Amino acid sequence: MDQFDVVIVGASFSGLTLAHHLPQQYKVLVIDSKPSAGSTVESTGLITSKTRQEFLSFFPIDDYITNRISSICVVSPNFQDHFISSLDHPWIYQTDTKG
Numbered sequence: 001m002d003q004f005d006v007v008i009v010g011a012s013f014s015g016l017t018l019a020h021h022l023p024q025q026y027k028v029l030v031i032d033s034k035p036s037a038g039s040t041v042e043s044t045g046l047i048t049s050k051t052r053q054e055f056l057s058f059f060p061i062d063d064y065i066t067n068r069i070s071s072i073c074v075v076s077p078n079f080q081d082h083f084i085s086s087l088d089h090p091w092i093y094q095t096d097t098k099g
């Protein structure tokens with residue numbers, strides 16, 4: 001490990017995003033206890049508009065978007081409280097996770 005400037009524990013969204021954005025001159029080691037990269041990423045395939053923009057710079061993510069969502073409702077576990085957030089344009093995108 002002495003030959004690396006940065007060691008990141010966890011090769012999921014946070015760890016890989018950090019590794020991607022670190023200055024290129026850094027020698028970076030990313031380690032994870034899972035058996036292979038991407039093997040246990042938890043996602044139902046929902047991405048925000050910001051993530052969609054990031055993806056578009058290197059991947060045709062729009063080919064895999066199945067639903068554009070402009071309103072969400074969050075309900076508390078006891079069903080007593082909720083809020084609805086609605087915009088006049090989509091900000092969450094459902095992707096085809098099989099793809």
Ligand SMILES: Cc1cc2nc3c(=O)[nH]c(=O)nc-3n(C[C@H](O)[C@H](O)[C@H](O)COP(=O)(O)OP(=O)(O)OC[C@H]3O[C@@H](n4cnc5c(N)ncnc54)[C@H](O)[C@@H]3O)c2cc1C
Binds near residue numbers: 009014041042044047
């Ligand atoms: C069922 C489900 C569906 C979801 N769907 C969505 C969705 O559609 N859209 C969305 O935006 N978010 C979704 N989420 C939330 C999303 O999964 C989390 O926000 C995201 O995974 C958090 O990323 P993270 O890198 O912080 O942590 P994690 O994804 O939990 O990554 C932590 C990593 O660290 C590794 N690790 C932990 N401890 C050690 C150790 N001691 N040594 C080595 N490695 C270690 C783990 O193996 C793991 O790979 C969903 C979550 C769940 C549970």
